[in-house]
Amino acid sequence: MHELSIALSIVEGAEEEAARCGAAGVRSVYLRLGLLAGVVKEALLFAYEQACEGTLLEGSQLVIEDVPVLVQCPVCHEPRSPHSLWRLECATCDTPAAGIAQGRDLQIFAMEVV
Amino acid sequence: MSSEPRLVEVRRNVMKKNDVLARALRERYRRDGVFVVSLVSSPGSGKTTLLEKTLTELGKTHRVAALVGDLATDNDAARLARSGAPVKQITTGTVCHLDAEMVNDALDHWPPSAPDFLFIENVGNLVCPSSYDLGENVRAVALSVTEGEDKPRKYPTIFNSADIAIITKSDLAEAAEFDWEEAERSIQSVRPGMTITRLSAKKGDGMPEWIGMLVDRRERWLRE
Numbered sequence: 001m002h003e004l005s006i007a008l009s010i011v012e013g014a015e016e017e018a019a020r021c022g023a024a025g026v027r028s029v030y031l032r033l034g035l036l037a038g039v040v041k042e043a044l045l046f047a048y049e050q051a052c053e054g055t056l057l058e059g060s061q062l063v064i065e066d067v068p069v070l071v072q073c074p075v076c077h078e079p080r081s082p083h084s085l086w087r088l089e090c091a092t093c094d095t096p097a098a099g100i101a102q103g104r105d106l107q108i109f110a111m112e113v114v
Numbered sequence: 115m116s117s118e119p120r121l122v123e124v125r126r127n128v129m130k131k132n133d134v135l136a137r138a139l140r141e142r143y144r145r146d147g148v149f150v151v152s153l154v155s156s157p158g159s160g161k162t163t164l165l166e167k168t169l170t171e172l173g174k175t176h177r178v179a180a181l182v183g184d185l186a187t188d189n190d191a192a193r194l195a196r197s198g199a200p201v202k203q204i205t206t207g208t209v210c211h212l213d214a215e216m217v218n219d220a221l222d223h224w225p226p227s228a229p230d231f232l233f234i235e236n237v238g239n240l241v242c243p244s245s246y247d248l249g250e251n252v253r254a255v256a257l258s259v260t261e262g263e264d265k266p267r268k269y270p271t272i273f274n275s276a277d278i279a280i281i282t283k284s285d286l287a288e289a290a291e292f293d294w295e296e297a298e299r300s301i302q303s304v305r306p307g308m309t310i311t312r313l314s315a316k317k318g319d320g321m322p323e324w325i326g327m328l329v330d331r332r333e334r335w336l337r338e
Contacts, residue, residue, distance in 0.1 A: 002211050002242035009128050017124045027119050031128070038244040038271040086267035087303050088274070096306030100274065106128040106245070114117050 003043040006106070007051035013108055015056050023113030026057045030112075034067040034105035035085060041066075069103030132246055135214035139221075139249030146228040149332040152248055154272060155256035156265075157238030160282040162190045164256060164315040165235055169197035171325050176230040181220050183212040183237045190235065200225040211242035214249060231328065240269040251335055252328075254278040259292035263300050270304040278309045280324065285314040 014029050033039060041064055048062040070079040073090035079101035080090045088097040127133065143150050155161050162182075169178050179200040182190045191203035204212060204220050217234065225232075234250060236243045255276035257265055260283060266273045273279065279301045287294070294312070301308055311327060313320025 002209075002245065005209065005211075005213075006128060006245070009131065013126050013128055013130065017122075017126060021122050023122075024117070036271055036274060038241060038275075085270045085304070088270075088306055089303075096302070098306070108124050108126045108128060110121055110123050112119050112121050114119050 003039060004047040004051065006039055007044060007047035010048065010062070010108065011051045011055055011057050014111060017108065017111060018056055018113055021113065023056075023111075025114045026060045026111055027114060028061045028063055028112040029057070029108055030063045030065065030110040032067050032105045032107045032109050033064050034103040035069050036100060036103040037106045039106065065109075067103060067105045070101040071097030072099040072101045074098040129245065129247070132214045135218055136247035136249040139214055139218060142221075143232070143249060143251070147230070147336065148228050148232050149230065149252075149328075149335055150232045150234065150248070150250040151252045151254060151328065152234040152236060152250040153254050153256060154236045154240070154243045154276065155238060155258075155282075156240045156261065159238070159256045159258040159261060160315060161235055161238065161256050162193055164280070164282055164313070165233055166194050166197050167315040167318075167321060168233065168325065168328075169194060169199040169201075171321060172231060172328065173197060173199050176329075177227070178231045178233070179225040179229040180233040180235065181217065182235040183216070185210075185237060194235075200229070206237055210237055210239050211246055212236050212248060213246045217248050231332065240265075240272045244272040244275045252277045252331060254280055256280045256282050257297070257301075258283040259287040259290045259297075263293050263297040266297075266300045266304045273301060273304045273308075276305070276308070278311065278327070279305075281310065281312045283314060283316070284312045284319055285317045 018026050052058050071082045073080045075093050075095045080092050082088045083091050153161050172178050180194055181202050183204045183206055184190050188203050191201050194201040204216050253276045311324050313324050
């Protein structure tokens with residue numbers, strides 16, 4: 001369970017961003033979470049509340065947007081959906097993926113501040 | 115002062131701090147010619163035995179050192195020290211993974227001289243270490259024949275983040291009725307094209323191939 005470490009990093013990052021835009025408080029943090037980021041959403045939401053305690057983010061909400069995995073298909077030459085995480089083949093032509101094009105995201109992309 | 119809520123756009127990687135530090139580590143390894151191999155696996159897959167034998171064998175021709183992450187005890191470090199290589203323990207307490215900062219701290223004034231190979235044994239865990247870049251050149255994931263062929267499909271994230279899969283305890287394969295082809299299919303399905311090597315650290319089978327692979331990769335890296 002490393003979600004508490006991740007939650008603490010989110011809080012630390014959000015505090016820095018809040019300071020940068022002169023915010024007095026943070027209402028919501030919007031996070032992009034890739035399905036290959038290795039983070040369990042429910043555990044992260046639970047840890048987030050604890051991580052916020054005593055900080056500028058106390059009482060704020062973490063809003064998570066799931067980012068699906070896309071693979072690099074050597075045949076289609078464009079990012080494609082795989083069959084599944086445990087079958088990383090292009091779902092269009094069944095070719096084994098040459099790499100991950102998207103899905104490792106762990107990024108704060110917006111914040112609602114006051 | 116206005117207290118109206120407003121939405122601000124941010125583009126901030128949550129792992130930024132770790133990634134920045136990992137990049138600095140990578141530059142430092144490059145400068146010192148240290149090829150870094152990290153090892154991840156579940157507890158009990160034979161990482162420590164593999165590392166002990168690797169340090170002993172590779173230590174005959176190269177300077178080697180190891181950093182070992184462990185939750186509480188120093189058993190692993192004590193075992194590895196038998197190889198004669200410099201070994202340092204990182205006690206993580208309750209933390210289930212190593213991060214770049216822990217590695218950076220451990221490398222302060224250590225090892226005494228820059229090795230050719232630095233091994234980093236992560237905490238036994240197939241989930242958490244996948245998110246943390248340690249600046250390593252190669253991440254090897256170990257899977258023992260007693261764990262079952264479908265483990266890669268259960269933990270696709272860690273297998274996908276690794277460069278080499280090592281199937282350990284090959285001497286027990288027959289007793290465990292291990293299906294090699296199914297295991298390799300399972301690895302290839304979560305990480306197409308991945309290099310797979312089979313070995314028994316205890317009996318020595320496959321060890322020369324593993325050591326040869328490490329030496330080749332380091333030489334290639336030095337030429338880059």
